[in-house]
Amino acid sequence: MSVLLANDYYDFNSLKELLKVTDGNLASHLKALEKEEYIDIQKSFIGRKPNTKYATSPLGKQAFKKHLQALENLIKQQK
Amino acid sequence: MKNNDFYTELNSIKNLMERSTKFLSLSGISGVAAGLYALICTFFFFRINDSLSIDFEAFNNQNSFINFTPFAIVAFIVLILAISTCLLLTIRQAKKRNDAIWNPVSKKLLTDISIPLIVGGIFIVIQIFSKNMVFVIPSCLIFYGIGLISVGNYTFNDLKWLGICQITVGLITAAYPQLGIITWAIGFGLLNIIYGLITHFKYKQ
Numbered sequence: 001m002s003v004l005l006a007n008d009y010y011d012f013n014s015l016k017e018l019l020k021v022t023d024g025n026l027a028s029h030l031k032a033l034e035k036e037e038y039i040d041i042q043k044s045f046i047g048r049k050p051n052t053k054y055a056t057s058p059l060g061k062q063a064f065k066k067h068l069q070a071l072e073n074l075i076k077q078q079k
Numbered sequence: 080m081k082n083n084d085f086y087t088e089l090n091s092i093k094n095l096m097e098r099s100t101k102f103l104s105l106s107g108i109s110g111v112a113a114g115l116y117a118l119i120c121t122f123f124f125f126r127i128n129d130s131l132s133i134d135f136e137a138f139n140n141q142n143s144f145i146n147f148t149p150f151a152i153v154a155f156i157v158l159i160l161a162i163s164t165c166l167l168l169t170i171r172q173a174k175k176r177n178d179a180i181w182n183p184v185s186k187k188l189l190t191d192i193s194i195p196l197i198v199g200g201i202f203i204v205i206q207i208f209s210k211n212m213v214f215v216i217p218s219c220l221i222f223y224g225i226g227l228i229s230v231g232n233y234t235f236n237d238l239k240w241l242g243i244c245q246i247t248v249g250l251i252t253a254a255y256p257q258l259g260i261i262t263w264a265i266g267f268g269l270l271n272i273i274y275g276l277i278t279h280f281k282y283k284q
């Protein structure tokens with residue numbers, strides 16, 4: 001979510017390279033995010049190769065920002 | 080203890096956002112190298128021109144294209160050397176950091192720097208063919224500066240300041256064209272070396 005929030009969109013292979021995870025690992029995380037409707041998916045083809053791009057949905061952005069806020073608050077509380 | 084975990088998570092979020100939007104493998108040493116090449120280049124300019132001050136009366140006459148050729152060749156060689164060194168050292172740096180070389184960020188970076196460089200290149204060639212050399216050196220500096228500012232968004236922010244400095248030197252040269260050889264040394268030479276060193280020591284690369 002961090003990566004998607006910082007970019008307009010990011011494709012599957014670039015995500016895989018950046019996060020250094022396996023296909024399956026990444027796919028299952030993305031599926032979970034998709035289920036919560038936190039991300040938007042755009043499937044297309046580059047030549048004959050499939051190319052899938054991911055972006056945050058408005059709901060996803062909101063949820064992530066809440067998460068960041070919660071982390072911040074927890075840190076403040078602990079001080 | 081828990082506080083540490085929160086910090087770690089925030090840090091890793093910040094780190095991911097930075098790594099996915101900025102290219103951080105740029106080599107500072109390549110800036111120093113480019114600066115040194117440019118200073119050597121300035122030395123050649125000085126030798127060919129026989130003086131530190133450019134006489135445009137002599138250039139902008141019938142034979143100006145012939146007179147300009149050795150300058151153009153030297154400058155072109157320096158450009159190729161500087162770009163190659165930068166690419167080689169940056170790729171080596173990326174491998175050391177285990178970072179991808181070719182990713183969405185580096186693609187955006189190359190696209191963004193190509194536009195001012197290509198446009199600048201065409202503009203300079205047009206000036207040469209129009210036998211009006213006065214703004215060739217200012218154009219080199221200014222387009223280089225603009226390219227650096229736009230690239231600074233995708234890598235170290237210091238490049239933006241380098242870009243601003245180059246544009247300033249370029250505009251000064253446009254006002255005082257006869258200082259071209261000196262400002263070439265300052266802009267492409269000295270400034271590159273300074274920022275190369277800053278990048279190297281600030282980011283330990």
